[in-house]
Amino acid sequence: MTVTAYTKSVGEVAAESGVAASAVRFYEQHGVITAVRTQGDQRRFDDSAACRIRVAKVAQRVGLTIREIADIFAALPPDPQPADWGRVADTLVAEAEARAAALRTHLAAMCSGARLCDLA
Amino acid sequence: MTVTAYTKSVGEVAAESGVAASAVRFYEQHGVITAVRTQGDQRRFDDSAACRIRVAKVAQRVGLTIREIADIFAALPPDPQPADWGRVADTLVAEAEARAAALRTHLAAMCSGARLCDLA
DNA sequence: GCTTGACATCAACAATGGTTGAACGTCGAG
């Protein structure tokens, strides 16, 4: 059993995930990613950090907040396996499609029938 | 040909759309709804205002910004007809589903193949 | 072992999407 490796600095994660270093720190503060600290108080992330950030960025596009994303990621174990990522992906896609479906339903309800969105 | 009736006050639109009066003013400032002014400088909205706001609220849930929603509403004529609302609804649903599809695609790309989201 | 770049914290700023409060104007029912 391999122990999870916390080896990556803020800058490395930033480069891998395509966001600014300040954003990496922000995401850590808000529970999207987690870090351990070195003796000198520097953050060290594991390999999943960059992935989490890339997933978070696409999830934000469908209206999920940082908090919601962090909550979904809470189901990920340290050193997540393919199946773990698959479940998270399914959860995110399901949420996105539920919102799209809700939009469709609301619009259909508003624009149907005699009243047409409460317009005469 | 009926002339569009601008008869509703901020409070009436707020009550009909289920948002605060401050939000109604905010939406007007940002082009989601439009108003004429009375002699005494009070806003008067037509019947579509409450509908626009209700649609805007559900659209926000799928990640559209106020600006994007206002842009889509820009296609609505004054005194919109059912077909006009239908086109707006189609645009919104298409946008929502495009975002959901993008999420699905990105996640599939990240989580597929040998590398699995760049994890070993 | 010293320098230099990357890291640390903290506060301030920015944009989005509003809410709240102060101070004042309008409108319609009595």
Add this chain to the structure above:
DNA sequence: CTCGACGTTCAACCATTGTTGATGTCAAGC
């Protein structure tokens, strides 16, 4: 005509999602 409910503007404030800059520390290469 007056009174209260509702309207007006403006500035300040809140949360979210970050960025920027000041100031200071750490660590890796020379």
